[in-house]
Amino acid sequence: MRLKLSLRAYLLLLNGLSIAMILVSVSIIYRYMLLSLNEYLLIMCITIGAAIVSLLVHALLTRPLVRWIRVLDSETRRVASGDFNSDVPRIGPQEFQRLAAQFNQMSSTLRELFDRLRASEEARSELIANVSHDLRTPMASIQSFVEALQDHVIQDPETFDRYLHTIRLETLRLSGLIDDLFQLSRLDAGAAELKPQAAAVDSLIVEVLQSHYLQLTAKQLEVDVRMPDRFGAVWVDAFEMKRALGNLLQNAIRFSPAASVIVFEAREYDSDCIELSFTDQGPGIAEKDRDRIFERFYRADPSRGREGGEGAGLGLAIVQSIVQRHGGEVGVQSREGSGSRFWITVPRKKPF
Numbered sequence: 001m002r003l004k005l006s007l008r009a010y011l012l013l014l015n016g017l018s019i020a021m022i023l024v025s026v027s028i029i030y031r032y033m034l035l036s037l038n039e040y041l042l043i044m045c046i047t048i049g050a051a052i053v054s055l056l057v058h059a060l061l062t063r064p065l066v067r068w069i070r071v072l073d074s075e076t077r078r079v080a081s082g083d084f085n086s087d088v089p090r091i092g093p094q095e096f097q098r099l100a101a102q103f104n105q106m107s108s109t110l111r112e113l114f115d116r117l118r119a120s121e122e123a124r125s126e127l128i129a130n131v132s133h134d135l136r137t138p139m140a141s142i143q144s145f146v147e148a149l150q151d152h153v154i155q156d157p158e159t160f161d162r163y164l165h166t167i168r169l170e171t172l173r174l175s176g177l178i179d180d181l182f183q184l185s186r187l188d189a190g191a192a193e194l195k196p197q198a199a200a201v202d203s204l205i206v207e208v209l210q211s212h213y214l215q216l217t218a219k220q221l222e223v224d225v226r227m228p229d230r231f232g233a234v235w236v237d238a239f240e241m242k243r244a245l246g247n248l249l250q251n252a253i254r255f256s257p258a259a260s261v262i263v264f265e266a267r268e269y270d271s272d273c274i275e276l277s278f279t280d281q282g283p284g285i286a287e288k289d290r291d292r293i294f295e296r297f298y299r300a301d302p303s304r305g306r307e308g309g310e311g312a313g314l315g316l317a318i319v320q321s322i323v324q325r326h327g328g329e330v331g332v333q334s335r336e337g338s339g340s341r342f343w344i345t346v347p348r349k350k351p352f
Contacts, residue, residue, distance in 0.1 A: 068096060072103065084111035130297040130313070134177055138170035180314035183243070184296070187321040194240065194325060198233040201266050201276070208245045212253065220259040223249075227266035234274060235347045236326055244322040247315040248278045248342050255282030255340070269345050273328065277343035285334040293332055294320045319344065 075086035269275040297313040334340035
């Protein structure tokens, strides 16, 4: 059976063995008549005195080391129990200071990883809840309208057509939500490989405006395009960038009042990037919502969306993901009651 000794006991044992070896050596020397009795007694007294002094010095020197090791042991137990806010003091010998620094760095890294894991788990739970809600609402609407049509409750042709129109809108809403979820999953998994190439900004915006022509016309919206002549090209994946610009335009359409103007602007950001932005004349965004507007499924004040219909809260998150994969940035400038300006930056030439 092995003895379980503390570090201090080990050090004391080593010190005691050293003193014992000295005493044995002196005794052997005296036995073989190499020392006189007086010399032997003097050396023994000196050795015993040195041993007492050594034990006192040992106690003084090892006490702070043992205290530090106990602190490290206590902090290690905290980390093992899931508390990563440990902080071992950097005192003592250089080796102990390095160990303390490495331990604190390990605790900090574990804390960051744990926070990310917890945030990811919370986001996953919130995602499931939001998706369930956003799927359940249109599905319930479709089911009720279909049952009414199957039971021949509706006889009026006008009401019949209105029901079919509502079913179509809810189906499109479901399709858009599923498409957004699929796009986000591809972006998160890195499956949506970018294929950047030189693309003219005017061509990109023309295609985006054409794809949203019916929505713009339905609300009698105009788009004021402001960009210098011969603006040049940007280095982007044209398909992904058109999706990002389309989401920004869709957001502007949703919150713009009827018969208003949406401004699209392209301008120099710096020598390597340009800034593209959409400005609407909608109700604006409250200050408390601006920092979270690009979060997935985050919706600001529901009253903002009454006029244009409630979105799933994924469009701006997709914009942010696409732009960041291009090495750009996203942002919003807004004030309640005075519209919003959403902007992105994209590289204007091939990075080396």
